[in-house]
Amino acid sequence: MKFLLTAFFTFFLTLSAQAAPIEFTDLAGRHVVLDKPVTKFGLSEGRYIATLSLLRPDNPTEGLVGMMSPLGWTHPLLEQQLFEKFPQAKDIPVFGAKGADSVSAEKIIDLQPDVVILGLGDHGPNSKARELLDQLEAAGIKIVFIDFRQDPLINTIPSLKILGQLFGVTDRAQAYIDFYQDRLTTIRTRLENVNDKPRVFLQVHAGRRDCCWGMADGMLGPFVEAAGGENIADKVAPGPTALHTHEFLLLENPDIWITTASGTLPEFQAGSLPVATGPGMTPPMAEESLARYLAAKEFQAMDAIKNGRAHAFWHNFYNSPLNIVVLEALAKWIHPDLFHDLDPQKTLSTLYARFMPFQLDGTYFTTYHHDK
Template sequence: MAAASPVSAADSGALPLDVNGDAQISTEEMTVSVLAYMEQTYAGAGADAGQYSDLIDGAYVYTYWNKTAKTIPDSSGQSVILTRPIHRAVVMNGEAAETMRSLGFDSANVVGVGKYILDDPVFFPEYAGLPNVGSVWSPDYEQIISLSPDVVFIYADFMDSKGDEIQETIQSMNPAVHVLRYDLFSPDTYAGEVELLAAAIDREEEGARFASFYTRQMDTVTGRVAAIPEDERVRVYFEGADDFKSCAEGSGYHDKILIAGGRNIFGNATPSYPVVNPESVLFGNPGVVVKLQGTGKLDFGGYGDDDTSKTIGVYESLITRPGWNTIAAVKEGRVHIIDTDIFGGPKHFIGILYLATWFYPDLFADVNPEEIHQEYLTTYQHSTYDVHSQGVFVYPVTPIV
């Protein structure tokens, strides 16, 4: 007698092969489904696409998810119930795309990406040509829904109410689309978010391995600087792309300076990104100066630019500013430029390693941020990019003595 064919759950959101609706795939349900598929194939009748999809996904759930749906908590505090593995993902934020690559997620399962991912073809070559779903600030909802994604990845807390708006709009247009939210750029939360994301995309082992690599780099810095008394920590002046626009408490740049063991001379200023008086920089007499490029009016360098001439020009303009020849950082050759490509997002740990080596060269004499950067790209980003011969990430490359 022919085995009964289960009802397809391909479009219902139900657990595939769960005929009796008890939210679990029993051995009997699995067996019946396999026999039905084999019988139809043997008879030449063929199985429909929904039955085939259910069988494949049901076997996956049965084997890897302990026969039932998988509950996924994300960084926004919500829990999403997945009844199938992710086959079609839309990724709106580059931090998620980069971290998913570190975890070995198959890029063939990404069907659409955000505008800024497409704007970075050197770092994200595998996504060139994919549909553009807009930016997180201006999503193309029609495009997103037309791609029939299982999951859309967006920011968690970074965008405040905007993230809620995106999720609500997507799910009002198609309630079957899951929205998972991760920030994946903050040193305080990154390792934990890696583990959450790894669980969502079934890469738990890879997540543990990558989180260990990341934590090891961060612990190298925090463990060594912990013993430095506050009043002995190097005084740091940080400047963004705009002249004399610094950072203070409440900004990510300030936090990274502290992690690397520095004292931000404008840490108590307001707002979080204050424009400071040039004379106050001279008065603060920083021991190290760090200037940011790769954004705003200094939008050059990074992965997509091998020409150092503009960066050198910025450096020369810094050390020749009126009165700066009196600053300790200038007199001692401790003025540095860092690119946003390695100071924000998932690669923030590379920038922090550079800061630590600039702040305390003797303490971190055995640490080579460039080599760790290369290890990250080769081992976790699966990239052939060579940081020794490509890109402009810091200047000077070695400290000036």
């Protein structure tokens, strides 16, 4: 009898756990309730497949019925590896292009997802797309907002928690959160009593856009302060990014100049100007690419360049929970003595080995050497 009662209660508790709804508040402040982990979903940008790979390494795109833009737009090598390891991913429909204007509710509804995951402020529809959201919800489709772009220092961990609940992989999400938090805590602890804040200019898309777009109040801009620096664009920029002149840079003469590198291996090989790091790039290639861009006399007049304190990191760490490696790089570049033991490339390798179902290839960080 005791055995039967124990079995009954075990069975009852199992059923109760299975029946318990999934509830959370997303990054747009929307209360979301689901009966069970999602099995059919749509996705804003294909770049989020990298995040899904961290959390669902056995099959990152299982249940993905459509996405606004393909992964290959931002990470062609990862897309290639995805297709090789999970061939069915080749057949995932794309319901838009590179911007929110390319998306219609009808396209998404036709794919019949249970949930659509959108970025709070990415290139796809955001929380202000009222008409689109109303149409999707009227069709019985749940909307979930995450954010790795608008305020990543604050929103990366909550977004990972939401995705963990959404897909029923909370343990996996927590494992990566612990990895992330450990490195974040190391940086914050070492900086607690540091008053010296070197002045930094953080440029985006060097060589691809006019000089010089800076990140300030938003996106990766706050990472400068979190890494112990002063972002010189922060006081003059009207938002997350703004265009600054060469004259501004020469006048402000920052101690450290850093750029995101959105150039690719083929562009580097063709002699194009965009600074290139990332897949396929070797350390000498990345150094040469950065030196090629900084050869302009306007840059050569800056102390940061003269003193070898000019650096670049792969642009696509932005809008991704892999952004922790950027914080490590900035901390090391801004306070090299304090963070001499940090190696962001090694951290990235560790991250891939522990969490990603793909191989890491390429050089993702580089420094300009004035004496070469």
